[in-house]
Amino acid sequence: MMVAAQIEDINLLYELIQNDLYVLQCIDDVPFFHTLLHVATSFGHIEFMIEMIKLKSTFAKKLNQAGFSPMHLSLQNDRTQTVLRLLRFDEDLVCVKGRDDLTPLYLVVQTRNIDLLIKLLKVCPEAIEHVTVRDETVFHLAVKNDMFEAFQVFVGWLIRSPNEFAQRWEKELLSWTDIDGNTVLHITTI
Secondary structure: OHHHHHOOOHHHHHHHHHHOOOHHHHHHHOOOOOOHHHHHHHHOOHHHHHHHHHHOHHHHHOOOOOOOOHHHHHHHOOOHHHHHHHHHHOHHHHHOOOHHHOOHHHHHHHHOOHHHHHHHHHHOHHHHHOOOOOOOOHHHHHHHOOOHHHHHHHHHHHHHOOOOOHHHHHHHHHOOOOOOOOOHHHHHHO
16 A cells, blocks of 8 residues: 555555455554555655545544654655645644644744745644644744744734734743743843
């Protein structure tokens, strides 16, 4: 089945399903698994990805053994079109927490793709309030990675956002301390 995902052979996928009608359910029953959807999104195989989502939509939020969802892998492999198609399926995928509680929004900060960062923020503004296992906000990560353009986007979004929580987020997130007790200002100074 993994070969079918790697070479984007949808016909082979259905042949294998005919041989074992419960094969996708068996995969879904495993708590952490590198599914066919993980493979397809890693390679940027959009048609195969869409077919897999139709067959087993729960795979879209499933973490693999390394702690990454299909969207995380799409971002790690610079598959922007794949990310955008995943968002059309389910905008909440932006909030899926993976390894170290990193959401896709955190990974976009690391990839330095400002256009994609803005798109993710628009579809799921709540992603801005998530913190990592180290209690780092997206603001912390932007400053640590010298992504001041991303930092400006986040602050600008908070200032202009019609979201009812934006003012609270502005106060809380900009003064939030990470696990080491550092705010964004502390990290900037360091």
